Amino acid sequence: MTVGVVRSYDFTLARGYVAPDGVNRSVILINGQFPGPTIEANWGDTFSINVHNQITGPEEGTALHWHGILQRPTPWFDGVPGVQQCPIAPGKSLTYTFKADLYGTSWYHSHYSAQYAAGLFGAMIIHGPHENIFYDTDLGPILLSDWYHASYFDLVEQVMGVNQPPPFSDNNLINGKMDYDCSKIPAGGPACTPNAGIAKFNFQSGKTHRLRLINAGTEGMLRFTIDNHTMTVVAQDFVPVVPFSTNVVTLGIGQRTDVIVKANLSPTSAVFMRSNITQHCSTANQPNAVAAIYYEKADKNKTPKSAATVFDDSKCGNDDLTKTRPLFPFPALQNAATTQDVAITFHANESKINLWWMNEVSFRANYDHPVFLLAAAGNTSYPYDPVCEPLPNNSVRIVVHNNFFVAHPMHLHGHNFFVLAEGVGTWDGKITNYPNTQRRDVQIVQPQGYLVVQYDTDNPGVWPFHCHIAWHVSGGLYVNLMEHPDQIKQKSVPQTVAQTCRDWSDYSGHNVVDQIDSGL
Numbered sequence: 001m002t003v004g005v006v007r008s009y010d011f012t013l014a015r016g017y018v019a020p021d022g023v024n025r026s027v028i029l030i031n032g033q034f035p036g037p038t039i040e041a042n043w044g045d046t047f048s049i050n051v052h053n054q055i056t057g058p059e060e061g062t063a064l065h066w067h068g069i070l071q072r073p074t075p076w077f078d079g080v081p082g083v084q085q086c087p088i089a090p091g092k093s094l095t096y097t098f099k100a101d102l103y104g105t106s107w108y109h110s111h112y113s114a115q116y117a118a119g120l121f122g123a124m125i126i127h128g129p130h131e132n133i134f135y136d137t138d139l140g141p142i143l144l145s146d147w148y149h150a151s152y153f154d155l156v157e158q159v160m161g162v163n164q165p166p167p168f169s170d171n172n173l174i175n176g177k178m179d180y181d182c183s184k185i186p187a188g189g190p191a192c193t194p195n196a197g198i199a200k201f202n203f204q205s206g207k208t209h210r211l212r213l214i215n216a217g218t219e220g221m222l223r224f225t226i227d228n229h230t231m232t233v234v235a236q237d238f239v240p241v242v243p244f245s246t247n248v249v250t251l252g253i254g255q256r257t258d259v260i261v262k263a264n265l266s267p268t269s270a271v272f273m274r275s276n277i278t279q280h281c282s283t284a285n286q287p288n289a290v291a292a293i294y295y296e297k298a299d300k301n302k303t304p305k306s307a308a309t310v311f312d313d314s315k316c317g318n319d320d321l322t323k324t325r326p327l328f329p330f331p332a333l334q335n336a337a338t339t340q341d342v343a344i345t346f347h348a349n350e351s352k353i354n355l356w357w358m359n360e361v362s363f364r365a366n367y368d369h370p371v372f373l374l375a376a377a378g379n380t381s382y383p384y385d386p387v388c389e390p391l392p393n394n395s396v397r398i399v400v401h402n403n404f405f406v407a408h409p410m411h412l413h414g415h416n417f418f419v420l421a422e423g424v425g426t427w428d429g430k431i432t433n434y435p436n437t438q439r440r441d442v443q444i445v446q447p448q449g450y451l452v453v454q455y456d457t458d459n460p461g462v463w464p465f466h467c468h469i470a471w472h473v474s475g476g477l478y479v480n481l482m483e484h485p486d487q488i489k490q491k492s493v494p495q496t497v498a499q500t501c502r503d504w505s506d507y508s509g510h511n512v513v514d515q516i517d518s519g520l
Helices: 152-159 371-376 470-474 495-510
Strands: 006-020 025-030 036-042 046-053 065-066 093-099 102-112 121-127 138-149 171-176 201-204 208-215 222-224 233-235 239-246 247-253 256-262 269-275 289-296 338-348 352-359 390-392 396-402 408-412 417-424 438-440 440-446 449-455 461-467 478-483
Touching: 006 036, 006 390, 025 036, 046 065, 065 093, 093 495, 102 138, 102 208, 102 256, 121 138, 121 208, 138 269, 152 470, 171 289, 201 239, 208 247, 239 438, 247 256, 371 396, 371 461, 371 478, 371 495, 408 449, 417 440, 440 449, 461 470
Parallel strands: 006 046, 036 121, 138 208, 201 289, 338 396, 390 478
Antiparallel strands: 006 025, 046 093, 065 102, 102 121, 138 171, 208 256, 222 247, 222 269, 233 239, 233 256, 269 289, 338 352, 396 449, 408 440, 408 461, 417 438, 417 449, 461 478
16 A cells, blocks of 8 residues: 555445344444444555435434544544534435554444444554554455344333333354254344354465454453464554453453464464353343354365363453553553543432433433534533533543442543553542553453543544443443643634534434434
């Protein structure tokens, strides 16, 4: 690839049917594909992605988020409806144009309600320097995702119902594939074809292979292993790290980990890679996914017989924070200019709907009045979003207190935050690995635990900070963080963004928009 060029893609979003595990279900596809197309660029290139909303039967709005991209010059293209843009109306299009401003492994997904649980996601690879990485073969993205046989809207109705249990995923996929036991389909249920097939990968004996692991699921926290092999971690999210060895990688929703694996077995070997949902941390009926790895002389018609790696899955959180040191140190300020405590709670509102709350506020997007566009027009009263707080200082520390018994993978848009500390109970004020603390854009806060993150307010915009479990953000576990509203007013927002709002206003003025959750 040539550096500094425009990488153009054309996406048509429409309903369809797929059976990735043999069970036929209605989904929303990008260009008829599941998972969606992988988009690639070099560091410094520009993505130009024209998104056409052809979702019908019924119609829905949509918006795509480019996970982990900082969007420094283009904060209006972060892709969150009601925050930086209005939804793309049915029958309309929007071209997202933004810099590949970081490099490594990530993904994109719908940020309209829990729409990406219908299949609206794909991998995003940005090629860059390899200072800490030496390998022979890039196996590409490995998308790990829990999977539901019900439609996403039915699941949102369950989540937002009165005294309803949480949804349990029906399967777990690797690159959109896994078998399913068709005997579990109830009478009158969807069609099911047994032995749908698993994903397959090739290893070359004696060579090293790069695997780009992405948890693109809806709810499940995953543990990834490869039978009879050790992995060397070289990047977490978009941050290269000092390499370290492990036999298991934990991935919350939205997290990525790049690993290097040496093919140290004989040329006739075949083994499984495994993605296991940790059941006491997540809700899954069938938690285990496998894919086959075949060495160059292995019989690919035979199923591997390798034994699974034994590991400790007792922790509902990420792997030990002390293991990770970014390759390029950027020390966080020891004394942040602003410290904000955020308490996560779960309880019913006056309508007896159980919601998630951050400092006793549960978020609900107003699709017609995106907060960023209000600020760009000079409206700093934020009448449609009382959650949003201007943060003018040069560093902000957020101490998250999780007062509930489930974990939350917390994601911040527009930044890689410093992970200063995490654990169970109350933070003792100690910072892990200072001055070279971990940096990433998603980190799990454990049940009844704490998470301390910090970021520099160097990116004017309105940036969501939310749990990446789809059902939790549907229930309002979300807050907007505003940076430099004075500088936002100076930005020139493209006319295409304003036209998208005009299109949406026309659509919503003539049609009922069934927004039964937070909208995100």
